[in-house]
Every structure is written in C-alpha cells, then in structure tokens.
Amino acid sequence: MQYRDYYAILGVARDASEEQIKQAYRKLARKYHPDVSKESGAEEKFKEVAEAYQTLKDPQKRAAYDQLGTHRAGEDFRPSPDWQKQWEWQGDDSGFAEQIDLSDLFAHLGAAGARGGAQRPMRGRDFEVAVPITIEEAYEGTQIDLDLNMPEYDERGRLRRVPQAFRARIPKGATQGQRLRLPGKGGRGFNGGSNGDLYLDISLRPHALYRPSGHDLYLDLPLAPWEAVLGTTAEVPTPGGRVRLKVPSGTAAGQQLRLPRRGLPKPQGGSGDLYAIVQIVVPAVTDERERALYQQLAEASTFDPRVQLAQESGHAH
Amino acid sequence: MRIELNEVLWVEEQILSFDELAESSGLPPRLLAELVQGGGIQPLPDQAGSRYGASALAAARHARQLQEDFELDASALLLVLGLCDRVAELEASLRELQARLPRWSRAG
Numbered sequence: 001m002q003y004r005d006y007y008a009i010l011g012v013a014r015d016a017s018e019e020q021i022k023q024a025y026r027k028l029a030r031k032y033h034p035d036v037s038k039e040s041g042a043e044e045k046f047k048e049v050a051e052a053y054q055t056l057k058d059p060q061k062r063a064a065y066d067q068l069g070t071h072r073a074g075e076d077f078r079p080s081p082d083w084q085k086q087w088e089w090q091g092d093d094s095g096f097a098e099q100i101d102l103s104d105l106f107a108h109l110g111a112a113g114a115r116g117g118a119q120r121p122m123r124g125r126d127f128e129v130a131v132p133i134t135i136e137e138a139y140e141g142t143q144i145d146l147d148l149n150m151p152e153y154d155e156r157g158r159l160r161r162v163p164q165a166f167r168a169r170i171p172k173g174a175t176q177g178q179r180l181r182l183p184g185k186g187g188r189g190f191n192g193g194s195n196g197d198l199y200l201d202i203s204l205r206p207h208a209l210y211r212p213s214g215h216d217l218y219l220d221l222p223l224a225p226w227e228a229v230l231g232t233t234a235e236v237p238t239p240g241g242r243v244r245l246k247v248p249s250g251t252a253a254g255q256q257l258r259l260p261r262r263g264l265p266k267p268q269g270g271s272g273d274l275y276a277i278v279q280i281v282v283p284a285v286t287d288e289r290e291r292a293l294y295q296q297l298a299e300a301s302t303f304d305p306r307v308q309l310a311q312e313s314g315h316a317h
Numbered sequence: 318m319r320i321e322l323n324e325v326l327w328v329e330e331q332i333l334s335f336d337e338l339a340e341s342s343g344l345p346p347r348l349l350a351e352l353v354q355g356g357g358i359q360p361l362p363d364q365a366g367s368r369y370g371a372s373a374l375a376a377a378r379h380a381r382q383l384q385e386d387f388e389l390d391a392s393a394l395l396l397v398l399g400l401c402d403r404v405a406e407l408e409a410s411l412r413e414l415q416a417r418l419p420r421w422s423r424a425g
Contacts, residue, residue, distance in 0.1 A: 029386065029387070033386065035383075035397070035401055035404075050386055123340045123341065125343070126341060126378070143322070166323055167322045167323065168322070168323045168324075168325050169322060169323070169324055169325065170325065171325065171327075176412070177409075178327075178328075179328040179371065179375070180325040180326065180327065180328060181325060181326045181327075181328050181331065182323050182325055182326075183326060185323060196341075197341075199328070200325060211415070211416040211420075212416060213412065213413045213416035213417070214413075216416075218416045218417055220419050220420050254419070256417075267327055267329075275417075277417070277419050279419050
C-alpha cells in the first residue's frame with residue numbers, strides 16, 4: 001500500500017500536540033470543505049485532510065500510525081508482522097498490498113472502530129458518484145460505465161478496496177442536479193443487513209450552444225439589424241434537430257422566442273421549452289455601398305432610440 | 318470482469334420510514350429525531366409525518382457528513398444545514414439567471 005504522510009498533509013510536526021492538530025485541521029477544513037470551497041480538487045484535498053485528522057486526533061490510531069515508521073509519501077510499504085500483531089491487524093498475504101488502503105489499517109482502532117463486536121445486522125454504506133453528461137446524452141438517454149473502488153469489509157471484518165465495474169442506463173430526462181439510485185449497488189451489508197445503494201449525481205457539461213435551466217434550454221439567436229426590423233425565418237439548432245423559427249418583424253434584442261417542447265425531456269413525460277434569445281449583431285466591416293444605404297436610412301428615419309433617456313434626465317434636474 | 322447493465326431509479330420516487338432514514342444516512346436515531354424536530358429534515362407533507370423522501374435523505378446524509386467532519390451538535394447542524402440550503406437555492410437561481418443572459422453580455 002502507499003504511504004501517506006498525515007503530518008505533512010496537515011502541515012504539523014510529528015510531535016504536534018492534539019490542540020495543534022485540531023487547529024491545523026480547522027484551518028484546512030475551512031479552506032477545502034466541499035460546502036465552503038467550489039475550487040476544483042478541493043473535495044479531494046479535503047478527503048485527504050479529513051483522513052489524516054481522523055487518524056491523528058485519536059491517540060490510539062495515532063500511536064499505531066507512528067509505529068509504521070516514516071516513509072516517503074507515495075512509497076510502497078507494508079506493516080511489519082510485529083505491527084500487525086500489536087495492533088491486532090489480521091493481515092494475510094493474498095493481494096495485501098494492492099487491496100488495502102493506508103486508512104483501512106486504523107479503521108478497527110479507537111473510538112470509531114466499534115464495528116468489531118457488533119453482531120446485529122448492519123446495512124452497507126451508500127456511495128455517491130458524480131456523473132457529468134452532455135446535453136445530447138440527457139436528451140437521448142445514455143449508458144455510462146463506472147469503475148469504482150469500493151471499500152468493503154470481508155468476513156473477518158477487514159476493510160479492503162474492491163474494484164467494481166457498473167454499466168448504468170441513464171434514462172432521458174436526467175438534468176443538472178438530478179440524482180439517480182442504483183439500489184443495492186453500494187457497500188455490502190453485514191450480518192444479514194441489506195446492501196447500500198449507489199447514487200449517481202448528474203451534472204450537465206457546459207455546451208457550446210445551449211444553456212440549461214431545469215429542463216428548459218436557452219440559446220443565443222444572432223440577427224442582423226434588418227432581420228430584426230423586417231422579420232425573417234431563421235434555422236435554429238435544437239437537440240432534436242434543426243427547426244425553422246419565425247422571427248416577427250420588429251423583434252428587439254434580448255427578446256425570448258419560445259420553441260415549445262424543444263428542450264430536454266422530463267422524466268414524467270413532456271418536455272421543457274427551448275428559448276432563443278435575440279441578439280442584434282452588426283457587421284464588423286461594411287463596404288461603401290452598405291454605408292451609403294445606412295446613411296440613407298439614418299436620414300430617412302425619425303426613430304429616436306433614446307427618448308427615455310432624454311425624459312429621465314429632464315426629471316433629474 | 319463481468320459487467321451487468323443496471324437500471325437506475327429516480328431518487329424522487331424513494332420513500333423511507335424514520336428507521337430506514339436513520340439506517341441509510343448513518344445518523345444516530347436520537348440525533349436524527351432532533352434534526353426532524355428542529356425542521357432541518359422534513360417528512361413528506363402528505364404522509365402523516367412518518368415518511369421521508371429523497372430530499373430528507375440527502376439532508377440526513379449531509380448532516381452525517383458534517384457531524385463526522387466537525388463533530389457538530391444538533392443546533393449547529395440545524396444552522397449549517399439551513400445555510401447550505403440557502404446557498405443551494407441562491408446558486409440555482411443564479412444558474413437560471415445566467416442561462417437567460419445572452420452569452421456575449423456575460424463577463425467571462
């Protein structure tokens with residue numbers, strides 16, 4: 001198994017007091033706890049910090065950890081037979097190094113390791129896994145493959161990591177924040193307890209065109225000034241294929257044109273809507289003829305786009 | 318390794334008893350009862366107060382995690398759960414508003 005330096009993770013000396021360890025943990029938790037930080041990698045970092053703290057805050061676990069000796073972080077090692085005997089670790093040689101995680105060595109020790117004596121049925125743990133999918137996958141439904149390393153107790157009460165592969169069908173209608181459940185696919189139960197569940201937390205990957213809000217989708221629809229004034233028919237992409245959208249004459253920038261039921265399907269049936277948000281875009285380069293036409297338009301038009309500004313400033317003074 | 322195809326279930330359709338909620342979340346029943354009493358975990362409205370749905374389970378699991386991470390008591394858990402709910406609501410409405418904003422007018 002790989003050695004992790006719990007003291008270095010918490011940034012404390014090996015002879016740090018309980019109080020120093022607690023303070024270091026609080027500081028790091030404040031920075032990396034997933035409820036506080038949305039930084040990428042923060043959750044992983046917090047798990048590391050929490051694991052270090054869970055071991056070092058408990059005098060018995062800390063003593064057991066200290067007696068493993070010092071190794072380089074990431075170094076492959078295994079506890080000596082003496083260590084295993086002293087800390088009642090029932091190790092065996094079959095695949096020991098690969099299947100055991102450092103934290104598993106201390107799970108049966110200290111106040112939290114009460115599992116040992118309990119004979120009553122215990123339900124297996126639930127696990128959660130983040131599943132990012134694309135908007136197209138949410139629209140069509142999809143299949144995903146998950147490779148998970150699940151902690152599991154064997155019949156002798158030892159904790160091991162067991163690789164598990166799942167293929168799950170994600171039904172259409174799953175959207176941002178949706179949770180799906182795979183019953184019985186979590187941790188194994190003990191003493192006749194039922195297995196835990198595996199939860200899939202769905203998130204939608206950012207898309208070049210669509211922005212989801214629930215089951216509705218938003219899309220920018222760029223129009224030329226004359227299209228907005230005169231009206232037009234624009235071809236608009238939707239997850240179900242391209243559709244023709246009638247843009248009425250006199251359409252203003254920011255206006256939302258609704259395409260009913262062209263959004264994401266809903267699990268109970270029906271679909272969200274797709275909204276095309278009008279953008280009025282101007283050409284970066286205009287040739288002489290175009291400029292002349294605009295000039296003519298400017299002279300012919302009596303339209304004052306800033307009537308309201310003129311009135312507002314009149315009130316202010 | 319054999320891979321089987323698993324059908325997933327919508328979490329919204331899950332209904333749990335108090336005991337199942339305690340077991341699934343890993344919260345000690347006494348602490349769970351305190352959180353229910355304090356309104357941090359709410360039973361389904363139309364089930365005579367004894368059945369719990371997906372959001373109660375999510376809140377209970379969150380509470381278990383917080384308790385494990387920070388050794389919080391019921392009052393502190395109720396406060397943190399309340400604040401996290403507020404943050405989640407604000408984030409959801411922010412996401413909705415951002416979806417409605419034209420891409421070109423948004424900073425970043």
